[in-house]
Amino acid sequence: MHTDHERCYRAAESRDARFDGVFYVGVRTTGIYCRPSCPAVTPKRENVTFYASAAAAQDAGFRACRRCRPDTTPGSPEWNVRADAVGRAMRLIADGVVEREGVEGLASRLGYSQRHVTRMLTQELGAGPLALARSNRAHAARVLIETTEMPMSDIAFAAGFASIRQFNDSVRHVYALSPTEMRGRRRSTPTGRVTLRLAVRQPFHVDGLLEFLGGRLIAGVERIDGRTYARVMRLPHGLGAVQLTLQDDHVACELELADLRDTAVAVQRCRRLLDLDADPLAIDEVLSADPLLAPLVAAAPGLRLPSQVDGFEVAVRAIVGQQVSVAGARTILGRFAETFGTPVTFDLAASHGLTHAFATPEALAEADDTALSMPRSRARALIGVAQAVADGKIELDPGADREAVRADLVALPGIGPWTADYISMRALAHPDVMLETDLIIRRMLERHGVEPERTERWKPWRSYAAMHLWRASADLERTLR
Template sequence: MYTDHERCYRAVQSRDARFDGVFYTAVRTTGIYCRPSCPAVTPRPGNVTFHPSAAAAQDAGFRACRRCRPDTTPGSPEWNVRADVVGRAMRLIGDGIVEREGVEGLANRLGYSQRHVTRMLTQELGAGPLALARSNRAHAARVLIETTEMPMSDIAFAAGFASIRQFNDSVRRVYALSPTQMRGGRRSTPTGRVTVRLAVRQPFHAEALLDFLVAHVLPGVETVRDRTYARVLRLPHGPGVMALTLHADHVSCELELADLRDTAVAIGRARRMLDLDADPVAVDSVLSDDPALHDLIAAAPGLRVPSHVDGFEVAVRTIVGQQVSVAGANTVLGRHVPTRGTAVDFELATSFGLTHAFPAPEAFAEADPAEMGMPRSRGRTIVDLAQAVADGKLELDPGVDREAVREQLVAMRGIGPWTADYVVMRALAHPDILLTTDLVLRRELERRGLSKDDTDRWRPWRSYAGMHLWRATSAFERTPT
């Protein structure tokens, strides 16, 4: 869209917040870039250029507006939908792959050369993978500087910078302020915890998310108290704990981590799990156009599709939950968490009664299917899955090819189309999966006089339609994991 100057300018004139994060407005006369909804005086058409990413605006020499703070907008919803290489790359960059494995690691996961990946990203987003990752780091640093009392040295490494000097230079380049100037007169106080505010797009149906999370709690690993969901995390550099408090207009995210380098990754996974980068206006507009769904959308605008922080966990819980209730599946898994999971000793975990991280693939890979407290065939499926993930033959990360993963899952014994589709929807945040073989959904479709072919008009948001239909039948407790 950013190449359509007239359309972009109209969005800026109307201060349309729906386009925040979709493109960025750079003003030549001031040297700053803004979100389309910036409340400042609208610049003249000839004085603005439009960019597809914050990184592109920064590479063009513009600094972030201090008034509208364009880097605090939810991420572009486009990356949730797209299954091409650029979409996959953006999901991987958001998950911190460049910081952990470099551009080479990103390219290897995508199956292309570094040069080709860089060229594709630059052509579409105006910036290569390094610039995009640098922009993400600068944003993470700003959030930590302004919302925590962490020492600057801790913030530098928590945001993913390799050195204090790199941290200072990047922050000054993006914001035209030093880290100390951004913080003002507040002093640093090492607290061991990080609390940040996560932006959301409106409308935001927090109650529906909480309903879903409550119905699927695995004791010891996660819990819900009032409006706060807390859980233990398995992260690249060690375990951690997050507590997410859902408000009407934002989510408060409190973290306690074994390694501060995982801060940005943990925040990204929290956003993905709660589907905070979705475009609810676009989703609701498509779905409400169908008279068969109009009443559901009107009753629950801004409904999200909960994803997850751990793809392997979703897959295991879905398999265990085959043909049993959520409570029954959690009873079975509850026996494995203390024996195979990693025990944690964080104050935040203790305050919520959390004790363990969900078992890693390696913990299940050596298990005896006959001694797993479930049908032997189901235990065998979990062991096969764990071995495939542990060996790197199956990846359940954000940037994988979703259709290829589905094919891999269906090819495994004990995993059918329903299970594979559900895992792809939840673990890989696929927005366009409708579980038409699900008994509850099938009955609801029949009740509304809808055939499978009729649901094609809900593309590319069929996952959201499914959540509305499940909610309509009060069937959250009958869905797995």
């Protein structure tokens, strides 16, 4: 969209918050870049340039606006939808792959050369993988500077910078402030604890998210109290605990981490879990065109597709839930967490009664199929998936090729279309999965005479249609009781 100057200018002129994170406005007369909804006086047409990413604006010499803070906008919903190499690359960069594995690791995961990956990203986004990752690091540094008492040297390495000099230069370049100037006044927090506010696109159906997550809680791993969801997470450098309080216009996030280098990754995984970067207006517009879905969308505008902080955990949920009730699955999953998981001692976790991180693929791959408290055929299927993930034959990370993962899953013994589709929908955040083999959805479609070709009109948001149909079925069941 950033190449359509007139369309972008109209969005900025009307301060349309729907485009925050979709493109950025560089103002040549001031040298700053803003989000489209910035409350400042709209600059003249001839004085602005539009960029597809904050990194591109920064590389062009613009600094972030201190008023609208464009680096804190929701992420572009485009990267959640796209299945091509650029979309996969952006999801992997957001998950911190460049910091952990370098551009070489990113290229290897995508199956291209480093040069080709750099060319693709630069051509479409105006910045290569290193610049995009550097922009993410600068934002992570800002969070740590403003919310913790950590020494600046610790913050530099926690945010992923290779040196203090690189940290200082990047922060000055992006924000036109030194780290010391940026720190200012803030509330003191313990080392290892980070508090921040997660931006959300409107509308945001909080109750729908909490109902879905609440019905599937794993004892000892996650808990909901009112509008607060808490859980333990596995992260690249260690474990962590998170508390997410869902408000109508934002999500208050508190993290306690074993290693603060995981800050940016933890935040991104929380955003993915709650689907905070979705474009609810675009989704609702498509689904509302169908007479079956229109009243459901009207009753739950901005309904989200809950994803995950651990793709393997979702795969285990799907396999365990194949032939048992949701409540029965919760019981089995709780036993898995207690038996095969990792105990935690975070204060934040203890305050919510959380005791374990969920089991790793390696732990379940080594389990005996008679020790999993489930039919042996499903136990063997679960162990087979665990072994495939542990060996790297199947990757359930944000940048995985969704169609390839589905094909690999179905090829494993005991994994059918429903299980593979559910894993694709939630573990890979696939927005366009039509769970036609799901018993509840099939009954809903048959009851209303919906033929398969009609569901084709719901693309590319059929996963959200499934969420509405599940919610409608649950409402109907409560009404009939």
